[in-house]
Amino acid sequence: MNQDQSPWRYAVNIGLIGALTVVMLSLIGMVESFSKRDIIYRVVTMGNTLLLLTAIFLSYLAAKKAGREHAATAVGSAILTAVITAAGVALLVAIGKTINLRMVFINASPVLYQILTFYIGPKGIPLVLLGGLLSGLAAGLLFLAPPSIRKTIITALSAVVIAGVLQDMLRPVIALWGPLAKINLFLFAANGLSIKGAIGLFVVVAILVYVWGQKGSAVKTKVQGLPAGQQRNLKLASMLVLAFILLVLPKILGLFLSEVLTIVGLYVLLGLGLNIVVGFAGLLDLGYVAFFAVGSYVVAILTSPELGFFSMNFWTALPFVIAAGILSGVLLGVPVLKMRGDYLAIATLGFGEIIRILVLSDWLRPWIGGAQGIGQIPNISIAGYTFTTPQQVYYFILAGCLLVGFISWRLRDSRLGRAWMAVREDEDVAQAMGINLVATKLMAFATGAGFSALSGAIFATKIGSVYPHSFNVIVSINIICLIIVGGMGSIPGVIVGAFALVGLPELLREFAEFRLLVYGAALVAMMLLKPEGLWPDVKRRRELHIDEDENVAEAEEATVSA
Amino acid sequence: MAMLEVEGLHTYYGHIHALKDVSVNVEEGEIVTIIGANGAGKSTMLKTTSGLLKPRKGSIRLNGEDLTQLRAHKIVEKGVVQVPEGRRIFGTLTVMENLDMGAFISKDTQKNKENLDRVLQLFPRLKERSKQVAGTLSGGEQQMLAMGRALMTEPKMLLLDEPSMGLAPVLVDDIFDTIRQLHDAGTTILLVEQNARIALQVASRGYVLQSGSVVLSDTAENLEKNEMVREAYLGE
Incomplete structure (x- = not known):
């Protein structure tokens, strides 16, 4: 984008992008499909929201381009963008009335x-344009509003939209809360939020956000002003609250959401493992699913009575699973030691496929079941207590995530973690600092593979069977994506990424x-808006915002000297 | 017996014969420089000495101990530390974190602290900027940081690869003043430089490398007077 481009021209450009986008969203069936769900009963559907959000987002960008000091231009270009976007819809309707687009x-x-x-049919076209005009006006005014008000409105509106989108999930959850179940009656209508529910939710969230915006920083300074001991107590207390919430979560959420949580948990485990390889050591591994497969298959072979080789219980099998994972990590690591970047990615991609094709092959069928996989894998049990339902398995996966998260966190700050970081930044210099490149890289592959094998084992016992098609390359890609979205090298980032990329799609299965x-x-x-991820690692953030950091450093210096 | 004895070194990049029978000696406490044009094999020579590249033939000995077959990180443990060409500091880490990384092989915290104090005394600028992200330092400061990082393990022998590269003349003088100080403090230095004039001023002896072979070796004083050197490398 040219910096000195006039705001009007920019508004036209992104207006055209908006028009193309809404036409595309309509023609691929997204609008129609989304229209089946009302956000606010009989007022706004998800389909409307999708189009409105596109128009508002783009016209907000147009207003931003014009700048706050040219208020009239900002509102004007926002309206221009939104009207052009709406014109896209109008044009589509007009064309659709004359030519039968359905052939294509x-x-x-x-x-x-x-x-x-x-x-209302073609007569509604002026209404569409008017809708565009109004959303452009709204975006322009939103841009000109003071930040605190803008934040309040955006957050409150998001809350309404999210509540509407996730209504099928929220309703049964709220219903479980006994006396509080009445909230449902207030909040929801037959399909979507009720009008009074939507307004109520908007007002409550808006008040909360606004008050926090006014008083939040004061509370923060107050907390920071507390003596160290009290701060520690406060931290401890919030940890306890968090732990309590994590423990009662399956009870609050019910069966379906607990199932979603267990899936997210498995991806958190996988993500934490790959985060060591990709995030900490900077080795782009696209065949990570292979270790997941190794873990699943080893546990299946060792425990399943269907095969009848060993029929161990899960706990006896676990050390073998981890050992097999680590071993396969080293086996992959040795041949790719000298590879970097793209070459490493391609080689590991191949490795992932080799494992998948091996477990699928007829050659190994007598031992690992070929395409039919292995069934009858027993559930995990501890001292007679068996983890069968998702609500029970949740606790097991939670324990796994906590353990692996803790290990990750300790590793990151360890000597090995520093060596990984040095290798990630510059292999040659790392060696010149006396870091053993071979051992460091192999440790990354082995640790990541061990974590992956562990999650594979839990996955296999949770499902009760393993099939080759569970270990498709798309799983590796998914895990990479959740790490990128969460923030490379960041442990909380992995969790956020797993919820965003695995949890959310599970909730919107329709x-x-x-x-x-x-x-x-x-x-x-x-990549365009927040390339460092949703919850980035400090060092990764520096890489992408190095100029800002310089300012921060200077500001710090200034405050120190002052 | 010289401290560092490099004998009959042959290094290849694939099929390219980059070093042809190179022999270099460095006595304890000495600054020795290797000068030569771009692509003469100067950096290859340093990288082979520090173990980043493996020679096909020849030997490298430090105080009589054979280093030829050791991997790079083992050679660092023996006390030979390289400051790579073009600084190559860890740009996303702070200055202090970079220096900590320099002390990676040493687990003796007391000693690390002493070394850190020594390095910060040598480079007061780094102390001022200790919390700054290294990528935002100026070129001269980055070179100081690269040298400081290498000094964190108290190396017996420092390999400097083109410390003047890309620096303003004033800063080049600063860096070479520091090199002199290091020398006065007893550090043995093997210096690779394209800027022959300044290199020969600090060094006691020098080697001239041309297309991968040593064509001349003498005291720095004599090299400065040498007809060929004056013409080819001092631009006179």
Whole structure:
């Protein structure tokens, strides 16, 4: 984007992008599919919201380009952008009325046109343009509003949208809360939020955000002003509250959400392992699913009575699983020691496929079941207590995540962690500092593989069977993506990334056909807007914001000298 | 017996014969420089000495101990530390974290602290900037940091690769003043430099490398007077 481009021209440009986007969203069927769910009952559907958000987001960008000092230009260009975007919809409807687009675009159905014109047909076109104008105006005013108010409005609106989108999940959860179940009646209508519920939610969230915005920093300074002992107590107390919440979570959330949590938990485990390889040591491993497969298959072979080789229990098998994971990590590590970057990525990709094809092969079928996989893997049990339902398995996975998270965290600050960091930054210099390159890299591969094998073992016992198709390359890609979105090398980032990229799609399963599209869009947006991730590691952030950090350093110096 | 004895070194990059029968000696407490044009094999020579590259033939001995087959990190443990060409500090770490990384092989915290004090005394600028992210330092400061980082293990022998590269003349003088100080404090230095004039001023002896071979070796004084050196490397 050219810096000295006039704001009007920019507004037209992104308006056209917006028009193309909304037309595409309509023609691929996303709008129609999303329209089945109301955000606010009989007022706004998810489909409307999708189009509105596109227009508002783009016109906000247009306003930003004009700048706060040119208020009229900002609002004007925001409106221009939104109207052009709306014109895209109008044009689509107009064309659709004259030519039958359905020959090419099967989603260009009459229903779609009805949705796009607020169910009044072609006469609704002026209304569409008016809608564009209003959303542009809203975006422009939002941009000009003082930050505290803008933040309040955006957060409160997001809360309403999120509550509407996730209604099917929230309703049953709230219903479990006994006396509080009445909230449901207030908040929700048959489909979507009720009007009073939406307004109520908006007001409550807005008040909370606004008050926190006014008083939050005062509270923070107060906490920081406390003596060290009290600060520690406060920290301890919040840890205890967090621990308590984690413990009662499956009870609060019910069966389905606990199942989602266990899936997210497995990905957290996998992510923490790969984070060591990719995030800490900087070795781009695209075949990480291989170790997950090794863990699953080893536990299946050792415990499943179907094969009848060993029929061990989970705990006897576990050391073998971890050992097999570590061994396979080293086996992969040795041949790729001298590779870097893209070459390493391709080699590891190949390794992942080799393992998948091996377990699928007829050659190994007598031992590991070929395409039919291995079944009858017993559940995990401790002292007679068996983890069967998702709500029980949750605790086991939670324990695994806590353990692996703790190990990761300790490793990061250890000597080995520093060696990984040095290797990530510059292999040659790391060697010149006396770091053993071979041992350091192999340790990264082995540790990551060990964690992955552990999650594979838990996965196999949770499902009760293993199949080759569970270990597709897409799993590796998923894990890489969640690390990138969360923030490379950041332990909390892995958790955030797993919730965003694994948890959220599980909750929106009815829109699963658009999953990869949203995934792609989210990744592109992420790289443009927040390349360091949602919860970045300090050092990674510095890499991408080195100029700002310089200012920070200078500011710190200034305060020190003052 | 010289402290560092490099004998008959042959190093290859794939098929390219980069070093052809190079022999270099460095006595304890000496500054020896290797001068030569771009691509003459100066950096290759240092990298082979520090173990980043492996020679096909020849030997490297430190105080009589054979280092030829040791891997790079083992050679660091023996006390031979390289400051790589183009600084190559850890740009996302702070100055202090970079220096800590320099002390990676030493687990003796008391000693590390002494070394840190020594390095900060040598480079007061680094002390001022200790919390700053290293990537935001100026070129001269980055060179100081690279040298300081290498000095964190109290090396017996320092290998400096083009410390003047890309620096303003004033800063080059600063860096070479520091090299002199290090020498006065007893550090043995093997210095690779394209800037022959300043290199020959600090060094006691020098080697001239041309297309991978040593074509001339003499005291720095004689080299400065040598017709060929004056013409080719001092631009006179």
